[in-house]
Amino acid sequence: MQTRPRVDSRLLWGALTAILLIAALSVSFLISYRGALNERERAQSVQIASRVQALESVLMRQRAVATVLSDDSTIREGLLNPDPDHRRAISQKLDRLRAETDSAVIYLLDRAGVAVAASNWNEARSFVGQDYSFRDYFTEALLRGEATQFALGTISHRAGLYLSHDVIAADRTPLGVIVVKVEFDHLEASWRQANALTYVADAAGQIILSSDPALRFGTPPLPRRATVSTQAMVPGADWRMVVTEPAAPAFYAAALTTGSVGFGLTLLGVAAGFRLRARRQAARRAEEERRYRADLELAVDERTRALSDEMRERRETEARLHQLQADMVQANKLAALGQITAGVAHEVNQPLATIRLLAETGSTLLPVGQSPEVAENLSTIMRMTERITRITQQLRGFARKATGHVGPVELAPALDAALMLTATRRETQGIALDLPVLPPGLCVMAETVRLEQVLVNLLQNAQEALSDTPAPRIWLTLEAGDLVRLTVSDNGPGLSPEVEAQLFMPFATTKPQGLGLGLVISQEIARDFGGSLRAAPQVAGQGATFILELPRAA
Structure with missing residues (x-):
């Protein structure tokens, strides 16, 4: 009779334990691998959402630039008026706007598709004079109002997105097209920093943007195995963004997690693991207590700093309030002084009339040829009384309340009134004055009293700037087109960068007794007339120049 061989129970338990361990590790690997893939997909979703948002922001900003410029009166005038100086000014404006909006180039095409102004007008590869009538973005913009095209530049040989918008006249007839080119080098460079392939394909499936420049203008690569891929549509454009990266990091993470699980299972078989776990728990509690104390100290420090900042801000606010109250008191004083001046000018008219009448009577009664000195x-006396009468009439007119009605106002009388009101200080300082020849009947859209207020303010500021200047001089120049441009310049010390930066801010002044409101109020008056008041760019070694532009009245 044969007996069965006995199976060693230790081998059986060892084999069973090995099988269970392998099964546990396999399950752990699969779960970890799937979890790592899900984590990468979530990370990609966040990443692609951020990149889509950044791309959408660029598109919206550049579309807004094209839309705003298409309705700009200066752009429209540049298409109607072929004056080279005017179009050069438009090119300079486009250059400044290009720098502020981070565009690649902005240019203006006439009805025939020829560039008449461009932001790169002063470069060797300027677009000015180039014919772009063959471009789709030109023809489609004339047909539909706006267009979008991604293409390679014919002059720069750089790929970019062209956003175009038609420029129309008042009768809705097209005059030309404004084009904004956008290059995405910064976006693509930021995409290349990540360990993933990112590209954007248009509706035809052609790649137009990519972290790999070699893929541009090609078709999307075929999907490979062991990759994680996410895609999303770009709002506002028929584009699709795709982010693809290898799945190897997920595999490595799963392998690391599986190894950790295996190591942990091994430790569970060691009796000393319990003691180690107790030590870890004690260490964790100590670390948590230490972090709690550190967080508490940090919170106390932050609260202390916040209270200090709040006290400092309160002191600064109180100081600004005191200064504002002092400025308001000074403004009330000046208003009262204006009323007193108007009253004195009114009351002095009667004595002046009496003095003039007596002088005329005395001159009539004086025998002819006798007492020539008398x-x-x-x-x-009669000439002086007549001069005083004119001055008081100007003072009373300047003190009148503005009607608020904007209409045609002749420029010459308003300028004469302002010159008379500021003549005393000019004569005292010995300031030379260069005046333009005003065309007869030249009128602007304004209101008489407020226009005189603006002119007086500009002349007074120029005279005050020349207080310590040898051979002081003020120049007034006039350009009379659709806009009447009056320029007031002086040969004083000019404007410092700090003063120029806050020139039109309320209560910002360098005068010890000034309020800092004259230029602010004058600028608002000019805007109310439909014009503008600004300071010309400062040139080293030259004085200040202010430009007043007002619509010309028929």
């Missing part, structure tokens, strides 16, 4: 004195 006759000359009486004539001088």
Whole structure:
């Protein structure tokens, strides 16, 4: 009779334990691998959402640039008026706007598709004079109002997105097209920093943007195995963004997690693991207590700093309030002084009329040919009373309340009134004055009292700037087109960068007794007239220049 061989129970338990361990590790690997893939997919979703948002922001900003420029009166005037100086000014404006909006180039095409102004007008590869009538973005913009095209530049040989918008006249007839080119080098460079392939394909499936420049203008690569891929549509454009990266990091993470699980299972078979776990728990509690104390100290420090900042801000606010109250008191004083001046100008008219009448009567009663000195004195008295009468009339007119009605106002009388009101200080300082020749009947859209207020303010500021200047001089120049441009310049010390930066801010002044409101109010008056008031760019070694532009009245 044969007996069965006995199976060693230790081998059986060892084999069973090995099988269970392998099964546990296999399950752990699969779960970890799937979890790592899911984590990578979530990370990609966040990443692609951020990149889509960044791309959408660029598109919206550049579309807004094209839309705003298409309705700009200066752009429209540049298409209607072929004056080279005007179009050069448009090119300079486009260059400044290109720098501020981070565009690649902005240019203006006429009805025939020829560039008449461009932001790169002063470069060797300027677009000015180039014919772009063959471009789809030109023809489609004339047909539909706006267009979008991604293409390679014919001059720059750089790929970019062209956003175009038609420029129309008042009768809705097209005059030309404004084009904004956008290059995405910064976006693509940021995409290349990540360990993933990112590209954007248009509706035809052609790659237009990519972290790998070699793929541009090609078709999307075929999907490979062991990759994680996410895609999303770009709002506002028929584009699709795709982010693809190898799945190897997920595999490595799963392998690391599986190894950790295996190591942990091995430790569970060691009796000393319990003691180690207790030590870890004690260490964790100590670390948590230490972090709690550190967090508490940090919170106390932050609260202390916040209270200090709040006290400092309160002190600064109180100081600004005191300064504002002082400025308001000074403004009230000036208003009262204006009322007193107007009253004095009114009351002095009666005595002046009496003095003039007596002088005229005395001159009439004086026998002819006798006492020539007396006759000359009486004539001088009559001239002086006439001059005082004119001055008081200007003072009363300047003190009148503005009607608020904007209409045609002749420029010459308003300028004469402002010159008379500022003549005393100009004569005292010995300031030379260069005046333009005003065309007869030249009128602007304004209101008489407020226009005189603006002119007086500009002349007073120029005279005050020349207080310590040898051979002081003020120049007034006039350009009369659709906009009447009056320029007031002086040969004083000019404007410092700090003063120029806050020139039109309320209560910002360098005068010890000034309020800092004159230029602010004058600028608002010019805007109310439909014009503008600004300071010309400062040139080293030259004085300040202010430009007042007002619509010309028929």
